[in-house]
Amino acid sequence: MVIIETATGNSHPVEIKLVDDSDYQKLTKARYFFDWKAEKQFEVYKLCIFGSNEILGLISLERIPDEWRIHIRLLTVSVENQGKHKLFDNIAGNLIAHAAKIAVAAYAELACVSLRPKTEIAKHYIETYNMQVTGLTLSIEVPEILNLTNRFDHD
Amino acid sequence: MTRAENKDSNNHPEFGVDSRYTSKKESQSEATALMEARLARMKNVSKDDIIRAKLMQLKLNMEAFIKQPIHEPHNYFSEFLQSYIDAIYSKRSIFAMDLDITPSKLSQVINNHREPQDEFLLKLMIHSEKIYANVCPFQKEIWYQVYFHEKLCKMMSTQKEWTSKFENVVSVSEPITKYEK
Structure with a gap:
């Protein structure tokens, strides 16, 4: 998995790991938009450039085994990585692909990742990640979930 | 960031998503609708895509x-091998034929009555490389890594027994203290 440095086009390998208890101090609303401490009971993952401790993106997941589904509760990139002047590209994509990998590893052909973005930004997720629409919920399933995993898998 | 910029960025796709449900009722109603839609879509998933997913x-x-990390021993290699074969083949004997081995030899490896030899592992690597070419990036040597990781788990789990067996016959004739200044 890699992210792209927008200024140079260089790619940087990243790792996605569970957030440590000690990380929560650094996860301020000013930089990461949400109250991440409130997510401690869920699986929260951080994306960092390989070998660095700098957290560039975060995702909070809920496993719903009865429905073979992983629900994305919260997803964000750090403040300096969004908008026109962002430093790195593909942070959100890698985090969604990570959720897709967890779903495929657990549920194979039944795997599903869901999220429920605001109406204004739903189009972006539908177009960028080939998601299906059901009411207010967007989801990605087989075969699209396999293609998404491959798209971000550069290992 | 000004309030206007902040509001604008909150609507930017890369700002992220807050998908938390506000109530259990809301979550359940959306889950029911989603499941119905998914079950309908699942009917159109091709056999090839099911195999790719597996x-x-x-x-x-x-x-x-x-x-x-090293943990309790378990027959992971044979379980992964079974999953691999059963994902692709209707009969394990056909896989044995494709690998140019006898079905009984394959059965012994699957049932942990025989250790996989190098020849078997090498053939499995060639086979899986061909199969995964149309699925996803795949490091064929992972079969060896799984096999040796499992061996390591088994070996470390019996550490007490082999330590007591060999401890008395192993000596250090050139202790590191010899080089002390």
């Missing part, structure tokens, strides 16, 4: 296994 699951689970 093979990708296998690859991800093997990768997770070799990253795990």
